[in-house]
Amino acid sequence: MKYPVTVYGDPILRKRAQEIDKDYPNLKEVIENMWETMYYSDGVGLAAPQVGMSIRLFVVDASSGADDEPELENFQKVFINPEILEVDGEKWVMNEGCLSLPEIREDVSRHDEVTLRYFDENFEEHTETFKGFAGRVIQHEYDHLDGKLFIDYLSPLRKRLLKSKLISISQGKVIPAYRIKVPAK
Template sequence: MIYPITVYGDPLLRKVAQPIDKDFEGLNEFIENMFETMYHSDGVGLAAPQIGKSLRVFVVDASSAADEEPELEGFKKAFINPEILERTGDEWVMNEGCLSLPEIREDVSRPEHVKIKYLDENLEEHIEEYGGFAARVIQHEYDHLDGKLLIDHLNPLRKRLLKGKLTAITKGKVRTSYRIVLPGKK
């Protein structure tokens, strides 16, 4: 099932998501649907709040970047109830986009490495460390679980310059290859 993407302006994107209960019914199907939605939308990551669900889960598939970072070959994972334990290394800037902010791409600075504790789709706990692009995608999706968007990493002037584009998104005046849900239209 392909979910529509919740876009900027919806208050759900600004809320801290709730942990998934261990007896969450249909968890594997939910995760499969998230991956399907992410692929359909040409994303490399997708967090549950982006599909209108206030749950602490996100999926990533950064294997498309394996040409530049060979360790990303087959890097496809679900992160349930994740907790970033540590962010380390130098801050580095990369141009990021977000399915919930269509037609907006901005340079965002993030730490190079991340250590994260999470449950996989079988509810087995892992503590892992990632660097480079994998760390960036994880931090971007994790932000969604805490009600943050990539624009929150921008300086006030840059945010003001984006105001027109952000207003257009809330009114549905954007082009996407995927279905979106406008604020207040669920």
């Protein structure tokens, strides 16, 4: 089942999400639905708050970066209760977008690598370091779990220039190719 994507203006996107355990109701189904929603919406990552669930869970498919980084071929991972242990490496700029901010793309500077401890979909614990494109996508999705959006990295001037677009998104005046959930007034 494809979830509607929660868009800018909904308070859930600014809230710190809660940890879950292996007994979270219908967890397998939630993960399957998140994959389906992400692929349908043409995303490379999707965090649970983006589909209205304030839980510490996100999915990432960074295989689209395999042309530049061959090790990303078949890179599909589920991250449950992730905890960033370290961010490292040079900062680099990339143009980012977000399903919760349709029609907005901006250059964002992030560190090249991130080390996290997390559980996979079988609740097996992992500690791994991710670099390059995968590391960037993971940092972006992790931010969602802490109530942070990529626009928070922009200069005050750039944010002011985006204000009318953000208002349009929060009022549902955008029409992406996927279903959205506009904040209640």
